[in-house]
Amino acid sequence: MIEVKDLKKSFGELSVLKGISEHIGKGEKIAVIGPSGSGKSTFLRCLNMLEIPTDGEIWFQGVNMTDVNVDIDKMRQKMGMVFQHFNLFPHLTILDNITLAPIQLKLQTKEEAEANAKRLLERIGLLDKAETYPAMLSGGQKQRVAIVRALAMNPEVMLFDEPTSALDPEMVGEVLDLIRELADEGMTMVIVTHEMGFAKEVATRVMFVDEGLIKEQNTPEEFFANPQHPRLKEFLSKVL
C-alpha cells in the first residue's frame, strides 16, 4: 500500500532521515518507536508529504507522492492524520470540524456529512458536544474528535503522530481504546508512539528508528522479548 524508497530528509545542514526503504501493506499496524530527535515523526510526516523529502520516493496506492505533478490534495484525502496537539479548528463547532473537509471537497452533501459526523460522535460518546467548540473539551475528548475528523474522510490509512503525548495520563486510555478499536476493524495504520505496552499489544510490526534509520524491526513479541541491536537494547532498558 505504501512503498518508501530510500527516503532522505534534511533540514538545512541537519540530516534527519538518512535513507529509509520500507513497505507497508494493507491492514498492517505499524508502531514506530525511538528516542526523541530520531526522525520518527519526520518519517511519518513524509508519508503524506507534510514534509517534502529531500531525496527518495514515497508511493501510495501506485502513485508516486513525491512527483511534483501529483495532485497531493487528492492523495491526502485517503490518508488520515492525527497530530500530537490535536489541531482541531478552534473557531468551528465540533460538528463543523468533522464536516468541513467532506463538504468543502464535495465528497458528501451537507446532510450526508452531518449524519456521518453524528454517527461518529455517537460512537465516541460525544454526540452531546456536537454544537460546542473545541475549547470546551478535555484533551482526551479533543483527540478523539480529531481522530473521527480524519475518519470522516473514509481514509485508506491512518497516520498517528504521538497521539497521546500531549495528554494528561488519565486521558491516555480513552484515546488508545479508540485507536485499538480502529485497529481491530482492520484499518491500516502507522503510529509513532511512546506507549510501549500499546505498541506491543496492537501493532503487527514494531520499528525502532534511531539516527535517521530503521535500526531494527520485528513482530512485537520478538521485538520486545529479544532485541538485537545494542541501541534498541539500551533504549528499551530505559523505557520499559
Add this chain to the structure above:
Amino acid sequence: MFENFISQFNKAFIVDDRWKIFLKGLGNTITITLGAAVIGIIIGVIIAVFRFIATQRDPRKKMTFGSMIIIVIDKIMAAYVAVIRGTPLAIQLMIMAFIILQGISDGVVIATIAFGLNSGAYVSEVIRAGIQSVDIGQMEAGRSLGLNRVKTMQLIILPQALKNILPALCNEAIAIIKETSIVGLIAVGDLTRASDLVRSRTMQPYFPLIAVALIYFVLVFGLTTLVGKLEKRLARSDRS
C-alpha cells in the same frame, strides 16, 4: 460671564447657520474615513494573502512564466508597502492631489484614495502578522484533510487571524479618523477645517476647537465600543 458664554456659542454655531459648516465637515471626515477603511482592508487582505501564498511555493517545482509573474508581483507589493510606510502621509496626500490625480477636482475623492492606499500598506502588515499568529498546526491539519492551500487559508487561517488582529485593525481605523484632520492641506472641508473656518471668522477659538475635539472623541469612542462588542461575539468559541 454666562451671557458671554451664550454669545460665543451663538457666534460659533448659530449665526449664519455655522453649524452647517461643522456638519458638512463631519460628513466629509466620515466619508473619507469609511472609504479609506474599505479600500485599506481590500488592499491589505489582497497583499497579505498573496504574499503569504507566494512564500509557500513548492521549491521543487520548475520556474514557469506564471511563477515568475508571482515573484514580480510579490516584489512590487513589498516595494509599495515600504514606500508608503517610509514617507509621511501629508506628503502622499499632496503628491496625490497635485501630481498623480491632478485631473480629479473632487478633493474628497482624492483624499479617500490617498488615505485608502496608505491604510492598505499598514493593514497588509497587520494581517500578515495575524496570519503568522495562527498556529502552524492549523495549516497542517487543513492540508492533511486534503484541503488545498487557498481553501485552508480562507476557511481555517483567515477566520482565526481576523480574531487576533481585530484590536490592531481598530487602532488603524482610529488612526485614519484622526489623520483625516490633515486633508485641509489640499483644501478639503473636513471637521478640522470647519473649526478653522469658524474660528477665523469669529476670532474666538474656544467653541470651534473644543467642539470638534469632542466630535472626534465621540467618533473614536463609538468605534472602540463597537469593536469591543464584536470581539466579545468572536470570543464565543473560547472557553466560556
